[in-house]
Amino acid sequence: MSLFLYRRSLMRLHTLLVALMAIFMTGVLAPPARAEIEVNVNRGDVQPLPIAVPAFGGGQVGADISGVIMANLQRSGLFRPLEPASFIEKDLNTADIPRFPDWKQINAQALVNGVVTNEGGRLRVDFRLWDVFAENQLLGLTFTASPENWRRIAHKISDAVYERLTGEKGYFDTRVVFVAESGSRDKRTKRLTIMDQDGVNPSYLTDGSTMVMTPRFSSTSQEITYMSLRPNGSTIYLYNLESGRRESLGNFEGMVFAPRFSPDGGRVAFSVARGGNSDIFVMNLKSRSSSRLTSDPSIDTSPSFSPDGASIVFNSDRSGSPQLYVMGSDGSNQRRITFGEGGRYTTPVWSPTGEFIAFTKQTGGEFHIGVMRADGGDERILTTSYLDEGPTWAPNGRVLMFSRETAGGQSQLWSVDVTGRVLQPVPYPGGGSDPAWSPLLN
Amino acid sequence: MLIRLNGRIAIRLAIAAAAALSMAACAKKAPPPVAGPPPAVTQPQAPPQQPVAPPPAVSQSILPGSQQDFIVNVGDRVYFDTDQYSIRADASPVLDAQAGWLRRYPGVTVRIEGNADERGTREYNLALAARRANSVRDFLVAQGVTSDRISTISYGKEQPIDAGTGEEAWQRNRNARTSILSGAQ
Numbered sequence: 001m002s003l004f005l006y007r008r009s010l011m012r013l014h015t016l017l018v019a020l021m022a023i024f025m026t027g028v029l030a031p032p033a034r035a036e037i038e039v040n041v042n043r044g045d046v047q048p049l050p051i052a053v054p055a056f057g058g059g060q061v062g063a064d065i066s067g068v069i070m071a072n073l074q075r076s077g078l079f080r081p082l083e084p085a086s087f088i089e090k091d092l093n094t095a096d097i098p099r100f101p102d103w104k105q106i107n108a109q110a111l112v113n114g115v116v117t118n119e120g121g122r123l124r125v126d127f128r129l130w131d132v133f134a135e136n137q138l139l140g141l142t143f144t145a146s147p148e149n150w151r152r153i154a155h156k157i158s159d160a161v162y163e164r165l166t167g168e169k170g171y172f173d174t175r176v177v178f179v180a181e182s183g184s185r186d187k188r189t190k191r192l193t194i195m196d197q198d199g200v201n202p203s204y205l206t207d208g209s210t211m212v213m214t215p216r217f218s219s220t221s222q223e224i225t226y227m228s229l230r231p232n233g234s235t236i237y238l239y240n241l242e243s244g245r246r247e248s249l250g251n252f253e254g255m256v257f258a259p260r261f262s263p264d265g266g267r268v269a270f271s272v273a274r275g276g277n278s279d280i281f282v283m284n285l286k287s288r289s290s291s292r293l294t295s296d297p298s299i300d301t302s303p304s305f306s307p308d309g310a311s312i313v314f315n316s317d318r319s320g321s322p323q324l325y326v327m328g329s330d331g332s333n334q335r336r337i338t339f340g341e342g343g344r345y346t347t348p349v350w351s352p353t354g355e356f357i358a359f360t361k362q363t364g365g366e367f368h369i370g371v372m373r374a375d376g377g378d379e380r381i382l383t384t385s386y387l388d389e390g391p392t393w394a395p396n397g398r399v400l401m402f403s404r405e406t407a408g409g410q411s412q413l414w415s416v417d418v419t420g421r422v423l424q425p426v427p428y429p430g431g432g433s434d435p436a437w438s439p440l441l442n
Numbered sequence: 443m444l445i446r447l448n449g450r451i452a453i454r455l456a457i458a459a460a461a462a463l464s465m466a467a468c469a470k471k472a473p474p475p476v477a478g479p480p481p482a483v484t485q486p487q488a489p490p491q492q493p494v495a496p497p498p499a500v501s502q503s504i505l506p507g508s509q510q511d512f513i514v515n516v517g518d519r520v521y522f523d524t525d526q527y528s529i530r531a532d533a534s535p536v537l538d539a540q541a542g543w544l545r546r547y548p549g550v551t552v553r554i555e556g557n558a559d560e561r562g563t564r565e566y567n568l569a570l571a572a573r574r575a576n577s578v579r580d581f582l583v584a585q586g587v588t589s590d591r592i593s594t595i596s597y598g599k600e601q602p603i604d605a606g607t608g609e610e611a612w613q614r615n616r617n618a619r620t621s622i623l624s625g626a627q
Binding site for chain 2: 070184185186188211214229231232258271273275276277278288301302344346347389405407433434
């Protein structure tokens with residue numbers, strides 16, 4: 001009985017995932033003109049999984065931790081945290097088995113409960129994940145951390161729940177580096193900023209006196225690279241988040257921009273504009289020797305390595321309008337992958353799985369964030385607005401973050417999942433642009 | 443000229459102050475004695491007419507060879523079509539004049555700042571605006587301005603001169619500005 005229910009419950013979860021995958025595949029396999037309609041029809045079919053996350057025991061911090069977990073799961077679009085007022089069983093103790101009928105009655109498919117204790121000045125959080133209909137424990141884990149890191153514990157629990165129920169890695173215990181923007185459009189202050197993926201704990205890395213742009217994480221997550229622009233020239237910096245040490249990539253003839261790490265963190269690809277011509281270069285960070293990868297008299301910029309490091313997708317207008325191209329990471333075999341009628345493609349970003357490329361597309365007076373297969377096929381448009389640009393992948397490849405600007409308004413951070421179903425602003429209160437997602441933290 | 447203007451203001455202030463002082467003096471005067479015949483009243487004689495010369499005319503003009511001269515009399519900015527970096531017909535006379543001015547003042551060095559409108563992504567627009575700056579540079583060099591006097595920078599879409607939206611604002615923001623760095627009067 002219990003096993004049957006357990007399987008049935010897993011089937012439901014599995015069905016959800018299959019449904020999501022199906023939507024994605026249907027979308028990408030359909031001809032572009034029909035893709036939007038297909039998605040709209042299917043969007044309504046996806047039912048996020050109802051999950052109960054009662055306040056953890058142990059006082060305010062326990063309630064705060066559950067609040068963060070609920071917000072994370074809700075924002076993923078795959079879960080629907082139930083209203084705590086509807087809970088029948090109150091003061092659930094982690095030491096006891098939940099009263100499953102109480103949770104079935106409110107149709108909670110899964111239940112997360114936990115308790116916070118103080119262990120020699122450190123927070124200890126025990127939590128359980130239950131399959132309500134199978135009446136089975138799926139996870140029982142303990143996390144400890146210093147009290148000020150209670151949010152990271154909440155993110156780690158969120159990741160554990162997400163991974164156990166979807167079969168995919170989570171992305172909640174991550175950070176985002178971006179450019180915080182303030183001030184009017186023609187006198188904007190831009191500060192390099194890092195925050196948790198849910199928009200909390202922002203910390204400024206530069207003071208706004210110099211214009212900064214396009215930060216990117218290294219796969220080690222402790223190092224970022226970004227571009228700084230002054231009237232007398234531009235600089236690409238490497239910035240170590242742990243030590244706070246900042247160093248320049250070096251002096252180049254011309255203007256440097258668009259830096260990106262290779263997946264192993266050992267190289268940085270970037271553009272140099274010289275005599276009006278922008279080409280892509282790559283520098284080995286150990287030997288500090290750089291080589292030129294493109295030499296076309298067109299704009300070649302916005303490089304992005306494939307996760308295996310063997311290829312680079314980039315943006316070039318060598319055909320007359322900006323399109324996406326792929327080449328070997330040594331510059332070999334340059335080939336065009338986008339041929340969209342009337343579309344201008346920029347800012348390609350290879351997905352963490354290697355399967356997809358996200359991009360910005362401009363059609364007429366609108367901007368879109370989209371994804372396509374790495375060979376350029378099966379394009380799928382996820383967003384449409386006055387100005388959307390610069391997608392970055394969550395480390396599990398399920399969600400994209402980007403900047404959105406309304407006409408005459410401020411640029412803000414938004415996110416969208418790869419099905420296009422869950423589109424929402426990132427809960428960071430200020431203006432922001434150029435987000436870059438970190439790998440999962442350790 | 444500024445000093446002269448200030449001088450005039452100072453004189454006016456001095457007159458006003460003197461008038462105020464004399465009025466104060468009047469107020470403090472003791473009342474005139476009641477007794478005695480009033481003095482014969484005589485109309486004060488109008489002083490002989492003397493023509494008062496107006497203050498000498500001050501003509502104001504922009505100092506030749508100054509940054510203001512360049513901006514006002516030559517024009518420091520030229521504009522581009524959407525996604526283009528070729529020098530437009532309406533930009534050529536401005537750049538001709540820039541080149542002529544720079545030949546006349548050979549000690550001047552300039553930086554050409556390329557700009558783009560907001561209708562593109564950040565990095566592409568940096569590259570596009572770099573092309574625009576370079577187009578202006580090439581034009582000036584072809585007109586005899588030596589290249590070591592010219593540097594270029596691209597601000598992409600980061601420094602709009604018009605914070606508005608719409609084609610009019612975008613057109614203003616697609617430009618290259620020739621900014622004087624040193625050597626001007």
